[in-house]
Amino acid sequence: MNFWILLLSTSLLLGSSDANGLDTVEVVNAVKNILDEGTTSYRITTDISLVYYAEEKAKECPAIGDLESEEVLIKNDDLQNLSIGSNSTQYFSLGPLPTIATLRNKTVRILLDIGSRMGCAPLNCSSGFDQYCVFDSREHASSRLENYGCVKSEKYPNLCEEQPIDYVSMDPSNFQSKMMSWNHERRAVAKKFGYSRMYEMNWSDDAAMIAEVLGFACEPDFAGFLGTHYYMHPRTLDPLGSSWIFTHDTIDGSQILGNTTFEMFAPDRKEFGCVPLDTACCLNYSYICVLGPDWSSTDQPIFSKGTPCEQCPDECNDGLCVNPKKETSLENSAVVPSEIPIAETTSIYHGTIWEDTGKAIALLVCFIGATIAALLLVYYLFTNNYSF
Known part of the structure; x- marks a missing residue:
């Protein structure tokens, strides 16, 4: 079996799903698709290299105060609530480029300054959080992909789909x-x-x-x-x-x-x-x-x-x-x-x-x-x- 396909399959099974079987990346994509309508925003894909980084960092049990700008801690309950409400319009955005999603009056928040790549790993710590995720920022993704046209995602029509590089x-x-x-x-x-x-x-x-x-x-x-x-x-x-x-x-x-x-x-x-x-x-x-x-x-x-x-x-x-x-x-x-x-x-x-x-x-x-x-x-x- 191709080495890369094996690694990617492993990451999709282990690196981006919580204990309830939710795919973190896809839940965030659903929310991003609602909030980012009318902007140049990219569908997030699981990046195997970021999954590996997340797995190493998760071993250190990072606290909220230790996080950099492109890191986030996630609770599975919050992820579940976001998944339930992702088909509704009960969201609002802050600023010209939305960064926070809030579901109704609940304190369900997830950082959405995410470009196009993400990798997550489960946490086995006493911090109260269940996952550690790392991602590239919107600015980094826009800079990296600015010379490529926006191909709209079929699944998330408000998001652009990052394409493999055409080396030929x-x-x-x-x-x-x-x-x-x-x-x-x-x-x-x-x-x-x-x-x-x-x-x-x-x-x-x-x-x-x-x-x-x-x-x-x-x-x-x-x-x-x-x-x-x-x-x-x-x-x-x-x-x-x-x-x-x-x-x-x-x-x-x-x-x-x-x-x-x-x-x-x-x-x-x-x-x-x-x-x-x-x-x-x-x-x-x-x-x-x-x-x-x-x-x-x-x-x-x-x-x-x-x-x-x-x-x-x-x-x-x-x-x-x-x-x-x-x-x-x-x-x-x-x-x-x-x-x-x-x-x-x-x-x-x-x-x-x-x-x-x-x-x-x-x-x-x-x-x-x-x-x-x-x-x-x-x-x-x-x-x-x-x-x-």
């Missing part, structure tokens, strides 16, 4: 810049856990060419993936804090290899390259990355503990070791140059991101695969005297 439509420089932001996540992990030799990754055209070939296969079960250090990004909303997925429960990432987020946090990865994936041939993933310099090594990652940058052989850049840029080759890769002719016409580095030629090739590959499957099916039916 990005120009090459923007796509590469977006990919380089993985270094910010690596830096956060190195500082949090004191990894003394985690590298800042450089961009590699060679790695991206390998990624482009593997991307046409799309499915990780393809033989070409075996032994390759790669990461395939699911075509879902990007978590706001990828590092929390890596650091949750255990940090022994040395036992994790293959198609998981953990590969992006292996300390000894020094360079990487990625390409966007068109839905014409890869429906479930939005981009693929290959990491090196040992593209196909079976060696376990080494997580050296200490002070960040303590064991860097060269320079240090804010917690990450600097890997001197150098010319790379495909000498040690699992794919030889003669096996990647398509990179010359579809590669992001030759000025296009799956433009006309790339899409045509992608569609052709899909068509050929479908044709072969159809012919095999016909052959099977006739050879087995199948009758309709």
Whole structure:
């Protein structure tokens, strides 16, 4: 089962529901849909990285006085009352952008300065509250999503529905810049856990060419993936804090290899390259990355503990070791140059991101695969005297 789907399913079952089975996020959405009519407001979705953060913070039994502006404590009784009254109009808002919802004369209040993401965890404390939730603010969500149009939610017509990022439509420089932001996540992990030799990754055209070939296969079960250090990004909303997925429960990432987020946090990865994936041939993933310099090594990652940058052989850049840029080759890769002719016409580095030629090739590959499957099916039916 896909790693991300499993984590998301777990979060929906455990991270956002109270003891009575109410989905906290959906109850808040129902209230938000009433109060936010006429505003640019977003439907809230459960963010697995925020769920992980909430679970860690809930262990500390936070008090109301300890909360930051994007945190809230919730009572299940209040949530129940909000759920019962969410179809009525017995609400009023305060200010131009509503922040407080009150049900009739009861002291049922819930903070609604919530942008588009939320994560909750149950509390086992004596504070009188049942859940701790963390979320992004309206301001943060608006800033993050201001360049994307508002797609109205079918379930909550007064709210906009956040959409997954369309990496294929990005120009090459923007796509590469977006990919380089993985270094910010690596830096956060190195500082949090004191990894003394985690590298800042450089961009590699060679790695991206390998990624482009593997991307046409799309499915990780393809033989070409075996032994390759790669990461395939699911075509879902990007978590706001990828590092929390890596650091949750255990940090022994040395036992994790293959198609998981953990590969992006292996300390000894020094360079990487990625390409966007068109839905014409890869429906479930939005981009693929290959990491090196040992593209196909079976060696376990080494997580050296200490002070960040303590064991860097060269320079240090804010917690990450600097890997001197150098010319790379495909000498040690699992794919030889003669096996990647398509990179010359579809590669992001030759000025296009799956433009006309790339899409045509992608569609052709899909068509050929479908044709072969159809012919095999016909052959099977006739050879087995199948009758309709």
